[in-house]
């Protein structure tokens with residue numbers, strides 16, 4: 001069968017994070033959050049009543065709350081919205097100064113800074129670039145769907161590693177509002193690739209339950225890239241005859 005398109009996942013499919021652990025993620029986020037405080041000071045939002053420690057604690061609590069809700073409802077709560085929520089609650093409690101002058105552009109900037117440490121850590125697999133290049137040469141459409149709470153961070157990383165140009169369409173849960181495995185994020189992407197109603201000719205490649213089950217719900221083919229390490233609390237993928245690969249370059253075996 002002639003494959004017309006691929007929809008890739010980002011994390012641990014096209015890019016990897018060295019020595020991943022929950023602790024490392026949190027460390028990275030904390031580093032970003034501390035940097036974002038500088039902006040709040042610059043914008044004269046910060047007040048002496050607020051300590052760095054209490055701000056970090058409050059932010060972590062909100063993030064946890066939104067994360068749990070996103071898992072339950074499959075709705076994404078972008079990082080920019082968490083910042084907005086935290087600042088609004090601090091204002092309500094009269095802990096900080098006026099925030100009327102903080103616009104969406106600033107909230108997006110705060111989110112970008114928050115994820116900046118993570119941005120430095122993710123790198124493409126050795127074979128990623130060449131694989132995308134070959135698919136491009138074969139005129140196969142390429143899209144990316146990532147469950148990520150800040151769209152710009154994904155765009156920045158693709159650009160930084162000079163692979164953005166290979167994609168016909170880049171989508172994130174932050175931008176779409178829903179997370180994988182919601183089938184609609186796949187169907188929307190398919191339309192944007194110009195492959196609406198071509199589900200038989202498109203393969204989703206990812207390393208997680210959300211990718212494989214999402215593909216199944218959208219009636220798309222799928223290939224599981226088997227990760228070397230397991231994440232905590234990972235969902236079992238109950239799909240029979242699942243096609244598996246160990247390296248991203250192996251997807252080339254599925255195209256003519």
Ligand SMILES: [Mg+2]
Nearest residue numbers: 009011012207
């Ligand atoms: Mg992944």
